[in-house]
Amino acid sequence: MVFKSFCFGFLVLLSGFCQAARVTSVLIGAEDDWYPYSGVVNGAPRGLAEDIVVAAFRAVGIEAHFKPVPYSRCMAETRVGSLAACFDAVRNSMREVHYLWPDHPLYLARINIYGPASSTESNLTSTDLEGKLVAVTNEYEYGETFDADTKIERSVSDQDINGLRKLVSGRVNYMVLYEKVASVLVQKNPVLRGKFKVIGLIGQPGLYVVFSKNNPHAAALLNDFNAGFATIVKNGEYQSIADQWR
Secondary structure: OHHHHHHHHHHHHHHHHHHOOOOOEEEEEEEOEEOOOEEEEOOEEEOHHHHHHHHHHHOOOOEEEEEEEOHHHHHHHHHHOOOOEEEEEEOOHHHHOOEEOOOOOOEEOOEEEEEEOOOOOOOEOHHHHOOOEEEEEOOOOOOHHHHOOOOOEEEEEOOHHHHHHHHHOOOOOEEEEEHHHHHHHHHHOHHHOOOEEEEEEEEOOEEEEEEEOOOOOHHHHHHHHHHHHHHHHHHOHHHHHHHHOO
16 A cells, blocks of 8 residues: 555656656747748748747757748737747737737837839938828737827738738828838839839837747746847847847
């Protein structure tokens, strides 16, 4: 009887240990069409965000893998818990309550206001877009001031490139677009070169990897990510990655 009790107790302890076993690998949703921040290149996820996330998790002994999907789907799957995390999200009051947020953003990114090449306007801000038709991309965030302004009329596209096409064809008044993404899109679509220009600034918000409130591993992974991110900032690896993507 004593032996059976000992065995039972040992099995309970072993079961508890297994349940508490640390995650060593994680699958994260990655925006598939937002290079150079996050995209698919030659069939594989690639970008500044991927490099930072890999490095941060590697610093705490976790191997990060990516599921490249459209941004709206990435955020939806993370919200319900089928993905543990997703990037790249801008923090605003509409997103805040649905996700767990790290201590720091992955990086800051400049968002410009673009107009046709013939425009004589300059130094526009978000409030100057009120009452105007502005191209945006489905489910993207552009910062609290823009996102919460209901006076701005939005023309929603499924991809940034389609918004730019609307702008150069005169179907919208303006487009809000992240600066580095705009540069890449022009490289890939030279027909757009010289047909639009920067005429204002929305801001330079932080872009985050957000974690699910409904995934059983997400809260612990968030803590791991925070620790790993702090490590790569301290040891210089973060700056090295950022320099490679300038």
